[in-house]
Amino acid sequence: MTYLTLNNGLLIPQLGTGTNTFGKENKDFMGVINGNTSELLSSIDVGYRLIDTAVAYRNEKVIGDAVSQSGVLREEFFITSKIPGSIEYMGTDDLVRQTIQSSLNNLQMDYMDLYLIHKPWDNLKDMLRVWKVLEEAVELGKIKSIGVSNFNEEQLQYLIDHANIKPAVNQFLSYPGFEQKELIEFCQSNHIIAEAYQSITKLTDETKKILSNIGKKYHKSWNQVVLNYQVNKGMVVIPKSHSTSHQQSNFDIFDFELSEEDRMIIENL
Ligand SMILES: NC(=O)c1ccc[n+]([C@@H]2O[C@H](COP(=O)([O-])OP(=O)(O)OC[C@H]3O[C@@H](n4cnc5c(N)ncnc54)[C@H](OP(=O)(O)O)[C@@H]3O)[C@@H](O)[C@H]2O)c1
Numbered sequence: 001m002t003y004l005t006l007n008n009g010l011l012i013p014q015l016g017t018g019t020n021t022f023g024k025e026n027k028d029f030m031g032v033i034n035g036n037t038s039e040l041l042s043s044i045d046v047g048y049r050l051i052d053t054a055v056a057y058r059n060e061k062v063i064g065d066a067v068s069q070s071g072v073l074r075e076e077f078f079i080t081s082k083i084p085g086s087i088e089y090m091g092t093d094d095l096v097r098q099t100i101q102s103s104l105n106n107l108q109m110d111y112m113d114l115y116l117i118h119k120p121w122d123n124l125k126d127m128l129r130v131w132k133v134l135e136e137a138v139e140l141g142k143i144k145s146i147g148v149s150n151f152n153e154e155q156l157q158y159l160i161d162h163a164n165i166k167p168a169v170n171q172f173l174s175y176p177g178f179e180q181k182e183l184i185e186f187c188q189s190n191h192i193i194a195e196a197y198q199s200i201t202k203l204t205d206e207t208k209k210i211l212s213n214i215g216k217k218y219h220k221s222w223n224q225v226v227l228n229y230q231v232n233k234g235m236v237v238i239p240k241s242h243s244t245s246h247q248q249s250n251f252d253i254f255d256f257e258l259s260e261e262d263r264m265i266i267e268n269l
Pocket of ligand 1: 017018019020021052053118149150171172196197198199200201202223238239240241242243246247249250
């Protein structure tokens with residue numbers, strides 16, 4: 001595993017597991033929570049320690065159950081959750097505090113490693129208000145690092161200009177064919193870790209074919225090529241799989257280096 005240093009000096013693993021359909025019936029995002037911890041226990045067994053959940057996934061308790069059932073020490077994990085940008089969770093400062101506490105209760109943890117604003121909303125001033133409550137939770141030791149998700153350059157700049165604690169991470173959609181290169185560069189030049197989501201599921205068949213061809217030289221598959229490419233760009237990646245063999249394959253990405261030429265092909269897809 002490789003790690004990046006956040007702008008507050010803490011470390012984040014570069015590879016983690018997404019969880020947005022874990023612990024749910026029919027592996028369906030909207031499915032009824034069935035409490036199944038086996039998917040995450042399998043990921044933990046493979047070696048994943050960064051776990052990405054969110055209030056909106058409704059499965060924080062399943063994540064907490066799996067972490068405690070795994071027998072792996074809490075401090076070995078890097079647990080991310082996210083506060084929704086909707087009134088019932090963040091409409092007042094007290095609601096923000098309650099949402100944070102409810103995440104901790106569901107996770108059965110006394111701190112989270114990273115808490116993100118899940119999606120921006122129109123009102124920058126109001127986002128700053130919520131951010132200030134997250135800063136307070138950092139001071140109280142309930143959250144180690146705070147960040148955002150799906151923010152653009154303007155929204156990030158506003159926080160950078162007005163916050164006491166700068167965002168540590170911006171998590172956003174990025175995959176070959178829709179890399180969001182400018183946003184990655186903006187984040188990195190402002191010491192914000194760029195974390196890619198949906199690196200795998202959004203790829204077209206055509207892109208997978210190109211990545212598979214590139215992978216042949218390195219004896220790697222298309223999924224390993226894309227994850228290695230993103231990690232090499234200094235990003236954090238969070239592929240999710242319900243299959244142990246896919247989890248293993250997605251984890252086995254640190255023992256090769258794509259040539260500059262191959263990286264350019266992927267960047268220009
Ligand atoms: N911040 C946000 O707004 C936001 C939005 C979306 C997602 N996320 C986070 O990002 C995580 C990742 O996104 P995602 O789960 O939507 O998509 P993803 O990880 O890109 O792809 C998941 C899909 O790809 C398949 N897959 C995974 N590895 C594979 C492999 N090696 N070979 C073939 N198929 C493979 C999985 O099927 P199998 O189960 O059959 O392997 C699953 O259908 C989420 O779980 C969530 O934690 C955040």
